[in-house]
Amino acid sequence: MSGKAAASGRRVLVTGGAGYIGSHIVDRLVERGDEVTVLDDFSTGSERNLSQHAGEARLRTVRGDVLDAEIVDRLVSSHPLVFHLAAAVGVRHIVERPLESVLTNVRGTENVLASAHRAGARVLLASTSEIYGRSEAVPFREEGDRVLGPTWVHRWSYSTAKAIDEHLAFAYAERGLRVSVVRYFNSYGPRIDERGYGSVIARFAGQALAGVPITVHGDGRQTRSFTFVSDTVRGTILAAERDEAVGGVFNIGSAREVSIGELAQRIRDGLRSASPIELVPYESYYPKGFQDTRRRLPDVARAREVLGFEATVPLEEGLERTLAWCREHYGSTATR
Numbered sequence: 001m002s003g004k005a006a007a008s009g010r011r012v013l014v015t016g017g018a019g020y021i022g023s024h025i026v027d028r029l030v031e032r033g034d035e036v037t038v039l040d041d042f043s044t045g046s047e048r049n050l051s052q053h054a055g056e057a058r059l060r061t062v063r064g065d066v067l068d069a070e071i072v073d074r075l076v077s078s079h080p081l082v083f084h085l086a087a088a089v090g091v092r093h094i095v096e097r098p099l100e101s102v103l104t105n106v107r108g109t110e111n112v113l114a115s116a117h118r119a120g121a122r123v124l125l126a127s128t129s130e131i132y133g134r135s136e137a138v139p140f141r142e143e144g145d146r147v148l149g150p151t152w153v154h155r156w157s158y159s160t161a162k163a164i165d166e167h168l169a170f171a172y173a174e175r176g177l178r179v180s181v182v183r184y185f186n187s188y189g190p191r192i193d194e195r196g197y198g199s200v201i202a203r204f205a206g207q208a209l210a211g212v213p214i215t216v217h218g219d220g221r222q223t224r225s226f227t228f229v230s231d232t233v234r235g236t237i238l239a240a241e242r243d244e245a246v247g248g249v250f251n252i253g254s255a256r257e258v259s260i261g262e263l264a265q266r267i268r269d270g271l272r273s274a275s276p277i278e279l280v281p282y283e284s285y286y287p288k289g290f291q292d293t294r295r296r297l298p299d300v301a302r303a304r305e306v307l308g309f310e311a312t313v314p315l316e317e318g319l320e321r322t323l324a325w326c327r328e329h330y331g332s333t334a335t336r
């Protein structure tokens with residue numbers, strides 16, 4: 001399918017391209033005819049995510065670490081556009097492996113930005129809605145304050161590391177780097193990994209399919225905004241390529257808010273599962289300490305005005321497509 005597009009001549013590097021969002025970006029780039037190189041250490045990404053491109057000459061996969069400055073420099077210097085998504089992702093991962101996560105998320109990004117600055121490449125940096133921490137200024141505006149807990153609660157290190165990434169990006173921008181930043185709000189879609197760390201939708205779907213209790217943390221009234229992956233990808237590519245986006249930071253998310261309790265019910269119903277929905281205290285899942293964000297909703301005005309981007313896939317449709325994929329790909333004994 002993708003091999004039929006006319007070559008665009010664009011050479012694009014995607015770090016973390018074997019991951020969930022990265023692989024969907026790769027799909028889109030290959031489909032439109034770009035020459036794509038993926039740099040990934042396959043820690044949370046998988047070859048399966050790119051298997052649809054087997055034999056595709058326009059996709060090259062390099063197994064390597066963004067902490068390896070030499071390999072990063074070599075690849076960045078031959079790709080004028082870089083999507084930097086490689087990161088230790090997900091609050092649980094960060095809570096369990098705080099040191100590795102901080103180092104990957106700060107040093108890895110520093111390597112990418114330094115090389116891009118030297119080579120004159122343009123960079124798209126993947127950041128996160130976690131940046132806003134537990135701010136109550138909902139919906140979150142890009143210029144809003146960040147409100148974080150204490151430094152010994154590891155949960156906040158992901159937000160802080162990504163904020164340092166953004167600071168680095170803007171510091172390099174002052175020296176001429178063409179960079180833009182996207183802050184993702186809970187992306188979901190095919191390839192979300194139930195054994196991975198990030199997605200509550202993946203976890204609920206795995207539990208519903210296994211017929212075990214769907215475990216909702218806290219009271220279930222905390223809300224999130226879920227963004228279907230085709231919207232996530234479209235917003236990312238616009239931010240990476242539009243001239244107006246250079247030096248900017250953009251929320252990439254849906255303006256619709258849903259409670260986690262309601263989400264659990266939708267997933268149970270969508271999968272026709274008999275799983276009960278159980279409320280569990282955060283401490284039973286995150287023994288080393290956890291502080292939650294009650295509401296997380298993007299202000300989408302800047303993305304609309306500067307990028308012409310708006311999330312368009314309704315939750316009902318996105319969930320249907322995602323759950324169909326989960327039904328096909330998750331084992332029926334899957335649980336966590």
Ligand SMILES: NC(=O)c1ccc[n+]([C@@H]2O[C@H](COP(=O)([O-])OP(=O)(O)OC[C@H]3O[C@@H](n4cnc5c(N)ncnc54)[C@H](O)[C@@H]3O)[C@@H](O)[C@H]2O)c1
Pocket residue numbers: 015016017018019020021022039040041042043044045046064065066067084085086087088089090104108126127128129183184185186187188198
């Ligand atoms: N999924 C979301 O809703 C969401 C929300 C906010 C931010 N993000 C950001 O988007 C990006 C992609 O996240 P994702 O959800 O696709 O997660 P993912 O875990 O599927 O993707 C991360 C990819 O990076 C790779 N990677 C990790 N460490 C690496 C290293 N040291 N060197 C090379 N590759 C490495 C992994 O193998 C994986 O393929 C990340 O930067 C993440 O912080 C995602």
